[in-house]
Amino acid sequence: MQTVSDQYQDIRDAIRDLCGQFPAEYHRKVDEARAYPEEFVDALTKAGWLAALIPEEYGGSGLGLTEASVIMEEINRAGGNSGACHGQMYNMNTLVRHGSEEQRQRYLPKIASGELRLQSMGVTEPTTGTDTTKIKTTAVRRGDRYVVNGQKVWISRVQHSDLMILLARTTPLADVKKKSEGLSIFIVDIQDAMKKGMEVRPILNMVNHETNELFFDELEIPAENLIGEEGQGFKYILTGLNAERTLIAAECIGDGYWFVDKVSEYVKERVVFGRPIGQNQGVQFPIAEAFIEVEAANLMRFEACRLYDAHQPCGTQANMAKYLAAKASWEAANACLQFHGGFGFACEYDVERKFRETRLYQVAPISTNLILSYVAEHVLGLPRSF
Numbered sequence: 001m002q003t004v005s006d007q008y009q010d011i012r013d014a015i016r017d018l019c020g021q022f023p024a025e026y027h028r029k030v031d032e033a034r035a036y037p038e039e040f041v042d043a044l045t046k047a048g049w050l051a052a053l054i055p056e057e058y059g060g061s062g063l064g065l066t067e068a069s070v071i072m073e074e075i076n077r078a079g080g081n082s083g084a085c086h087g088q089m090y091n092m093n094t095l096v097r098h099g100s101e102e103q104r105q106r107y108l109p110k111i112a113s114g115e116l117r118l119q120s121m122g123v124t125e126p127t128t129g130t131d132t133t134k135i136k137t138t139a140v141r142r143g144d145r146y147v148v149n150g151q152k153v154w155i156s157r158v159q160h161s162d163l164m165i166l167l168a169r170t171t172p173l174a175d176v177k178k179k180s181e182g183l184s185i186f187i188v189d190i191q192d193a194m195k196k197g198m199e200v201r202p203i204l205n206m207v208n209h210e211t212n213e214l215f216f217d218e219l220e221i222p223a224e225n226l227i228g229e230e231g232q233g234f235k236y237i238l239t240g241l242n243a244e245r246t247l248i249a250a251e252c253i254g255d256g257y258w259f260v261d262k263v264s265e266y267v268k269e270r271v272v273f274g275r276p277i278g279q280n281q282g283v284q285f286p287i288a289e290a291f292i293e294v295e296a297a298n299l300m301r302f303e304a305c306r307l308y309d310a311h312q313p314c315g316t317q318a319n320m321a322k323y324l325a326a327k328a329s330w331e332a333a334n335a336c337l338q339f340h341g342g343f344g345f346a347c348e349y350d351v352e353r354k355f356r357e358t359r360l361y362q363v364a365p366i367s368t369n370l371i372l373s374y375v376a377e378h379v380l381g382l383p384r385s386f
């Protein structure tokens with residue numbers, strides 16, 4: 001079957017080969033144990049895939065977000081979960097595009113070789129939620145250091161990363177003209193921070209997504225770890241957030257194809273009332289509908305990637321791709337679970353695991369409501385509601 005996703009076949013073939021060494025049972029066991037897919041992430045790192053976005057002069061392969069998104073899509077399409085390692089992809093351009101030459105030299109070759117992992121991004125806070133410009137974590141300059149105090153929530157892969165990109169307020173909200181000003185981003189050395197004022201508390205959650213509460217008590221960060229100009233961090237973090245939305249759109253598309261393939265196979269084989277259940281149009285139509293929606297979402301995903309790689313504004317397309325893809329994968333997940341009947345609930349079919357995993361993306365990294373609000377206000381010019 002020819003799909004929008006047939007482009008970039010060489011990357012797809014290579015990722016499929018690698019994923020073939022980690023079959024469904026592997027991901028199922030990792031999920032059951034609530035463990036981290038260490039061997040899988042190591043294999044991706046050794047093969048260079050998690051250095052895709054690092055320019056060649058720093059030891060990476062210098063690919064674009066488009067190719068990175070194909071890697072993520074294929075992992076999910078093969079039954080895995082890119083959530084274990086997508087942080088390195090979406091954080092990368094924040095450092096590549098906005099970091100100083102000194103920072104790029106210091107970190108990128110080591111990330112490319114696998115010596116360091118850049119898997120974490122600390123933005124969300126418990127008391128402000130999606131209202132990011134109101135975050136309360138502060139970073140105050142004292143000599144050659146910034147001193148960080150505050151709290152974050154849902155910060156993923158902290159235990160499996162060496163570095164984190166942290167968003168904090170460096171100028172009080174009351175002292176800036178625009179609420180998006182006065183925020184800054186920093187590279188945090190996680191091991192060092194855990195000894196000097198950052199506490200990490202894991203949050204047990206519905207998916208096997210390693211995520212945490214973070215508490216900062218007088219954490220000192222060297223001033224040289226500031227990325228770009230102080231006060232401009234919100235602008236820089238959008239580079240990461242747009243990449244994140246686009247990559248997660250690709251992951252949802254991978255999930256969508258996985259669900260459609262899985263259920264299509266099943267309904268051809270499962271015989272009830274003397275014929276395959278897939279012969280009933282009541283069964284066929286939701287699957288066909290889900291497939292159409294995945295394909296349509298995929299077009300928007302490639303458009304978002306194209307704009308991102310061309311350094312053009314892509315916020316609208318990144319948001320719309322994420323919205324469409326998360327919705328399409330969720331529809332596909334529902335059809336897949338529904339037509340597996342009771343077997344959909346049995347862990348050994350992997351449907352319930354993928355169902356949980358793809359559900360996350362209606363909420364994170366940005367909820368569907370907030371995307372609708374963005375499009376209504378920023379694209380259509382409707383009155384602002386907040």
Ligand SMILES: Cc1cc2nc3c(=O)[nH]c(=O)nc-3n(C[C@H](O)[C@H](O)[C@H](O)COP(=O)(O)OP(=O)(O)OC[C@H]3O[C@@H](n4cnc5c(N)ncnc54)[C@H](O)[C@@H]3O)c2cc1C
Nearest residue numbers: 121122123124129130154155156209211364365366367369
């Ligand atoms: C497993 C997991 C991993 C995560 N990893 C990270 C991470 O690594 N780093 C990080 O920084 N964050 C991370 N997050 C946080 C994630 O980005 C947020 O949960 C998400 O942005 C929603 O924010 P919130 O939970 O504060 O919801 P809230 O902002 O409290 O919103 C709750 C709900 O209310 C609705 N809502 C809110 N405001 C409005 C409005 N104005 N109009 C209409 N509806 C509205 C939305 O439907 C939303 O879903 C993660 C979350 C999860 C669950």
